[in-house]
Amino acid sequence: MSSSIASRVSSITRMAAPTASKAVGISASRTFTSSTTAQNKVAVVGAAGGIGQPMSLLLKLSGKIEHLSLFDIVNTPGVAADIGHCNTHGKVTSHTGPEEMSTALDGCDIVVIPAGVPRKPGMSRDDLFNTNASIVKGIAEQCAKSCPKACFLIISNPVNSTVPIFADVLKSAGVFHPGKLMGVTTLDVCRAKTFVAENQGMDVDKVEVDVIGGHAGTTIMPLLSQIPGAKFSDEDIKALTHRIQFGGDEVVKAKDGAGSATLSMAHAGAYFAGRVLDGLDGQADIKECTFVECDITDAPFFASPCTLGKEGVSEIHGFKNLSSFEQALVDDNVDSLKKMAKKGSDFVKNSQ
Numbered sequence: 001m002s003s004s005i006a007s008r009v010s011s012i013t014r015m016a017a018p019t020a021s022k023a024v025g026i027s028a029s030r031t032f033t034s035s036t037t038a039q040n041k042v043a044v045v046g047a048a049g050g051i052g053q054p055m056s057l058l059l060k061l062s063g064k065i066e067h068l069s070l071f072d073i074v075n076t077p078g079v080a081a082d083i084g085h086c087n088t089h090g091k092v093t094s095h096t097g098p099e100e101m102s103t104a105l106d107g108c109d110i111v112v113i114p115a116g117v118p119r120k121p122g123m124s125r126d127d128l129f130n131t132n133a134s135i136v137k138g139i140a141e142q143c144a145k146s147c148p149k150a151c152f153l154i155i156s157n158p159v160n161s162t163v164p165i166f167a168d169v170l171k172s173a174g175v176f177h178p179g180k181l182m183g184v185t186t187l188d189v190c191r192a193k194t195f196v197a198e199n200q201g202m203d204v205d206k207v208e209v210d211v212i213g214g215h216a217g218t219t220i221m222p223l224l225s226q227i228p229g230a231k232f233s234d235e236d237i238k239a240l241t242h243r244i245q246f247g248g249d250e251v252v253k254a255k256d257g258a259g260s261a262t263l264s265m266a267h268a269g270a271y272f273a274g275r276v277l278d279g280l281d282g283q284a285d286i287k288e289c290t291f292v293e294c295d296i297t298d299a300p301f302f303a304s305p306c307t308l309g310k311e312g313v314s315e316i317h318g319f320k321n322l323s324s325f326e327q328a329l330v331d332d333n334v335d336s337l338k339k340m341a342k343k344g345s346d347f348v349k350n351s352q
């Protein structure tokens with residue numbers, strides 16, 4: 001199955017190169033490394049958190065970002081001052097609290113969002129809905145005003161519901177671009193590559209695994225049958241699939257009340273943002289799995305390999321040639337994905 005959304009996004013013109021940052025000299029916001037003209041601007045919303053801090057560091061170290069704009073409701077100045085001392089390309093600005101949010105977001109090409117509470121042992125990602133739904137809705141409302149043409153990369157859980165929330169807020173504001181809203185499922189791919197490489201004795205740098213579906217429990221569906229050069233027993237397929245699906249729980253349990261995955265997520269988020277940036281910059285053949293609005297199943301949002309281009313997602317590749325094990329997973333999980341998306345949409349509807 002394949003679905004091109006190029007036509008749907010073709011009318012969206014990517015913003016002209018943003019102008020030089022206005023943050024210098026603004027007393028409410030602070031700039032920590034001065035630079036010349038900004039060519040791109042990336043914001044991290046939730047920058048002072050467990051994911052936000054190391055992810056912002058990795059983004060700064062990438063050297064790909066001219067203006068890294070760090071926003072949180074608390075503690076942003078310290079994080080930005082600290083990261084801003086790294087001698088890599090690009091400037092870092094700090095923005096704290098609702099009154100500084102529009103400056104943080106203004107003119108962004110990409111907004112990466114790890115804002116919200118993490119799980120504790122015994123909780124599901126859906127148990128975070130009551131707190132994180134309103135956080136994500138508020139952020140989406142501000143993004144719709146300040147940077148409607150940006151790509152939005154949603155990390156906050158439950159992704160299967162927070163992405164639909166974000167979409168509905170952008171739709172209400174008339175600024176939704178389907179190719180520019182992506183749920184970040186990269187950590188599932190990172191885990192799949194790591195566990196498969198261990199199991200098969202392969203070089204982890206060379207393993208490619210597509211993970212489709214969503215980002216919660218059994219909605220995470222790794223396509224192990226399609227890995228070039230890999231051979232698994234039926235038991236291995238079941239055990240590996242389960243470990244990839246519940247990798248988040250493994251970390252939550254090991255952290256024993258101190259939160260969920262932060263460091264591996266920082267790596268996954270910075271990597272994915274870098275790939276989106278490469279696509280925006282016009283590099284060819286950038287393909288990553290991500291959770292987007294699409295019609296490849298009955299669920300309104302579904303993760304699958306996507307080509308990233310100058311307008312965000314330019315092609316959704318979907319899936320084909322599934323093993324019977326994988327097809328059964330898809331058949332069993334589309335309903336849950338529909339329900340979780342509806343829960344997000346209902347939340348937006350009922351809070352208007």
Ligand SMILES: NC(=O)C1=CN([C@@H]2O[C@H](COP(=O)(O)OP(=O)(O)OC[C@H]3O[C@@H](n4cnc5c(N)ncnc54)[C@H](O)[C@@H]3O)[C@@H](O)[C@H]2O)C=CC1
Nearest residue numbers: 046048049050051073114115116117118155156157187265
């Ligand atoms: N998509 C994925 O694969 C993964 C998602 N997550 C999710 O990411 C989220 C963040 O996790 P952690 O960083 O560990 O949590 P954390 O509690 O350490 O950090 C969250 C940060 O968000 C900030 N925040 C809260 N409300 C905000 C708002 N309205 N605007 C801006 N910032 C706000 C907090 O001040 C805090 O600094 C959680 O929902 C977690 O479940 C975590 C791991 C993987």
Ligand SMILES: O=C([O-])CC(=O)C(=O)O
Nearest residue numbers: 119157187248249260261
């Ligand atoms: O498990 C969690 O709550 C955090 C998460 O999404 C992950 O690690 O995949």
